[in-house]
Structures are given as C-alpha cells and as structure tokens.
Amino acid sequence: MQAMPIQKQLRWWSIAAIVLFVTMWLLGPAILPFILGAGVAYLLDPVADRLERAGLSRLMSVVVISLLAILLLVAVVLVVVPILVRQATALFDAAPEMFRQAQVFITTRFPQLLPKDGTLGTALNDLGAAMKEQWGNVAQTVMTSLGGVISTIALLVIVPVVAFYLLLDWDRMVAQIDRLLPREHADTIRRLGREVDQALSGFVRGQGTVILILGTWYSIMLMVIGLPFGFFIGIMAAVLSFIPYVGALLGGVTAIGVALFSFWDEPIWIAAVIAVFVIGQVVEGNYLQPKIVGGHVGLHPVWLLLALSVFGSLFGFVGMVMAVPLAAAMGVLARFAIERYRESALYTGEVLPPDPGQPVLVELLPRGTVEEQIRAAREQAERQRAEVLRDARAMGQDHGSQG
Structure with missing residues (x-):
C-alpha cells in the first residue's frame, strides 16, 4: 500500500x-x-x-x-x-x-517635587477619584x-x-x-505529547505549588503583623508571582504603601512588612523555583502572557482557560519545528542524498545451476504425467474386464 x-x-x-x-x-x-x-x-x-x-x-x-x-x-x-x-x-x-494623604505628605515635605496645581498632583487626585467611582462599575461588569x-x-x-x-x-x-494515532507518526506524536505534558505539569502543578506556599506565607504573616487588607494583598502577590518579580513588586509596593498609611508612627511594623516580602523572594528564588519548577520544561512568562492576550481576545473567557495548555502545546511544536529546521538542507545548505529505497537481494550461483534446475523440474513433471496416464489406462482396463 x-x-x-x-x-x-x-x-x-x-x-x-x-x-x-x-x-x-x-x-x-x-x-x-x-x-x-x-x-x-x-x-x-x-x-x-x-x-x-x-x-x-x-x-x-x-x-x-x-x-x-x-x-x-x-x-x-x-x-x-x-x-x-x-x-x-x-x-x-x-x-x-491614601492617595490624598500621600499627596499632602509629599506636598508638605517636598513641595518642589509636587507643585500644588501641577500636573502630577492633578493626576493623583483624578486617579484616586476615578478608582473610587469606577470600582463598583468594574466589579459589576466583571461579575455580569x-x-x-x-x-x-x-x-x-x-x-x-x-x-x-x-x-x-x-x-x-x-x-x-x-x-x-496515525501509525506512521505515532512515535513522534507520543514524544510531543510527553513534552507537552512536562511543560504543562511543570507550570500548572509546579507553579501552583509555589503560589500556594507563597500565598500562605504572605497572607498569614501580613495578618499576624496586623496590616489592613493583608490577606488580600498576600494572595494577590502570590497569584501574580508566576510572572517573575511582578507579584513581589506589585504586592510589596501595595503592602508598604498600606503600612506607611497605617503604621506611620510605628516604623518597626513597616520594616516587618518589608522583611516578609524580602524573605518570600529569597525563599522563592533560591528554593521554591529551583526545587519545584526548575526540573520541568516550563512556560516563559512572556509567552504565557501573549497566549492569554491572544486567546482571550479571540475566544473570550474560554480562550483564557485554554491559553495555558495551548501555549504549552505551541511551545513544544515550535521547538520541534526548530529542531527539524536545523536538520534540514535549508539550514545546513547541504542536500541530503536521495533515498536508496528497498535493497534487492541477489544470490550468486554457479554457472548452469538455473538451467539444471529447470531441466530437472521438466523431467519430474514428465514422469508425473506418465504415471497419471498409466494409472488412467489401468483403471480403464479394469472397468472393461468387469463389463
């Protein structure tokens, strides 16, 4: 076939x-x-x-x-x-x-940085008002x-x-x-499937474990310190930690800002909030990521963000749910295509020799061997034919004598 x-x-x-x-x-x-x-x-x-x-x-x-x-x-x-x-x-x-008090503080202590009617001050005022006014609309839209x-x-x-x-x-x-699976490509598809599984499990299971550990650490420690909104800030920082430094930076800045607003007269608690995020980053970078995620072929954060953006725009919430497995599969297929490209003549510049096809088995025999086999086969066929005719005549004579 x-x-x-x-x-x-x-x-x-x-x-x-x-x-x-x-x-x-x-x-x-x-x-x-x-x-x-x-x-x-x-x-x-x-x-x-x-x-x-x-x-x-x-x-x-x-x-x-x-x-x-x-x-x-x-x-x-x-x-x-x-x-x-x-x-x-x-x-x-x-x-x-918080924004208003931060503006008042900066205006009082450093007036040259934030003029009273300057653009930056106006922007801060507008940002604070917009956040308060639009939060309800945003939450309602998301829930709807x-x-x-x-x-x-x-x-x-x-x-x-x-x-x-x-x-x-x-x-x-x-x-x-x-x-x-197509039999011709079954081995290749199995290999790609294993690589997709490694990439997907490396991100989802490994990064999920890291997020769980960091979320527990941040939220509990911030609540022990007594930071307002500490549980939410800790969970937010842990969830965003799949993007290197973004979770710690955004969560740390938010936590320190809230700490400055709440513990201005108690700097020891501000230092404690900073220490929580520093310890979390040290443990994540030196133990959690290398030990839990490092052994897997993970997903690059930029590639994941691109997949979330593209598939979310194309397919909505369903696309965002499918973005992680599709990003893992596309990443594996891209590496496979690059591997094949490097083996091809397009990359090496050398044309591979044509496929020689199936080999033909040739058996060497002494001269006259085939003719001898043909003559022997004919003689055997003649003998068998003569025997059949002799048997037939004998049977005919027997029938005649009986008659």
Whole structure:
C-alpha cells in the first residue's frame, strides 16, 4: 500500500485544527464546563495513580479525591472568598484617601517635587477619584460577564461530574487515543505529547505549588503583623508571582504603601512588612523555583502572557482557560519545528542524498545451476504425467474386464 504524501497529511491536519478553533469560537460558553472538567481530571490524575499504587481501586481513588476536593472547595467558598471580597472592596474604597494623604505628605515635605496645581498632583487626585467611582462599575461588569459565561449550575454540577467520570476513565481514554494515532507518526506524536505534558505539569502543578506556599506565607504573616487588607494583598502577590518579580513588586509596593498609611508612627511594623516580602523572594528564588519548577520544561512568562492576550481576545473567557495548555502545546511544536529546521538542507545548505529505497537481494550461483534446475523440474513433471496416464489406462482396463 502506498504511503499518503506529506502535503496531503498536512492538509487534513490543518482542516482538523481549523474545525477545532471554529468549534471553540462558536460553542465556547457551552463547552467551557467540559474543558474545566477535563483540566481538573488532568491535574488530579497523578494523585489517583498514586492512590492506586497504594492499594486502592481506581473507583475508590476517584471517590476519595472527589470528597476531599468538595470539602476543600466548600471551605474556600465559605471562608476564603468572603474575606478576599471584603478586603478588596475595602482597599479600593480606602485607596483615594491614601492617595490624598500621600499627596499632602509629599506636598508638605517636598513641595518642589509636587507643585500644588501641577500636573502630577492633578493626576493623583483624578486617579484616586476615578478608582473610587469606577470600582463598583468594574466589579459589576466583571461579575455580569462571568455570570453570562459560567452559570452557577455549570460550576457546581457539570464541572465536578465531568471531572469525576473523566478521572475514572482517564487511563483507558489515553490508551484509546493512543490506538487512534496515525501509525506512521505515532512515535513522534507520543514524544510531543510527553513534552507537552512536562511543560504543562511543570507550570500548572509546579507553579501552583509555589503560589500556594507563597500565598500562605504572605497572607498569614501580613495578618499576624496586623496590616489592613493583608490577606488580600498576600494572595494577590502570590497569584501574580508566576510572572517573575511582578507579584513581589506589585504586592510589596501595595503592602508598604498600606503600612506607611497605617503604621506611620510605628516604623518597626513597616520594616516587618518589608522583611516578609524580602524573605518570600529569597525563599522563592533560591528554593521554591529551583526545587519545584526548575526540573520541568516550563512556560516563559512572556509567552504565557501573549497566549492569554491572544486567546482571550479571540475566544473570550474560554480562550483564557485554554491559553495555558495551548501555549504549552505551541511551545513544544515550535521547538520541534526548530529542531527539524536545523536538520534540514535549508539550514545546513547541504542536500541530503536521495533515498536508496528497498535493497534487492541477489544470490550468486554457479554457472548452469538455473538451467539444471529447470531441466530437472521438466523431467519430474514428465514422469508425473506418465504415471497419471498409466494409472488412467489401468483403471480403464479394469472397468472393461468387469463389463
């Protein structure tokens, strides 16, 4: 059977990719719960495999994981989310007054830096007023948009159910997909799949662990210090830490600004807030990132931000959810394309010799061997024919005598 030309294969795979993107664009809100459920199953599959190795069946492993996940989700919704919303609202309400006092302080102490009617002072006043005025509108718009995309029923019912069944059948599903791979490219696709899994797990599982540790450290220590809005600031700094230095910088500046506003007469607490972020950065840079994330092929922050921006613009909230796995896959495919390019004649400038094709087996025999075999075969055929004729005549004579 003749192999399909590579151009035709590329054409079919391109059509499949276009169909996938069009489906995401048209059915985004409808398929979002299933995408989230698949993502949850992917993240929890290593835990289920570990429980299986410990002696539990696959069903019992999934049940245990589901119960723990439900308890954790309930705790987060009932305890963490209300505190975050309350402190975030209070911080945005207090921000204009903080800006005003900062302006008064700078104007009093350093009048040459901030003239009374200068452009910078006017900008600070406008910024503070705008933040207070627009915060309610922004929050309402965000909640309305999310409500239009993700219904409460989808979040509380469809996602857990989809995650449960996909996690239960994850290994069988992966094996079935492996059997459907094109046989000619199966090894290459498996290799790319492993690299995508390493990149995705390196970012999601590794960076998620780092965010969890930093969020716990920042939020608890800032609350112990007594910093207003400390829990929200700590969580915000930890979540943004997937971008190097951005989380610590934004969270540190916000925390120090609030500390200056709240602890102006107690500099020891201001120093304590600074120390919390310095210790967090030292531990993250010297231990958490190298030990937890460093062993994986991760995603570059700039590449991730580009993926979030592009897919978010094209497919909305669904695109933002799919941005991380798609960025991992595209990064692996880009590295694979570069690897093939460096092996090609376009890069090396040397044309590879043509494929010699299948070798032909030639057996050397003494002269006359073939003719001798043909003559022997003919003689044997003549003998067999003579025997058949003799047997036929003998049978005819026997019938005649009987008659």
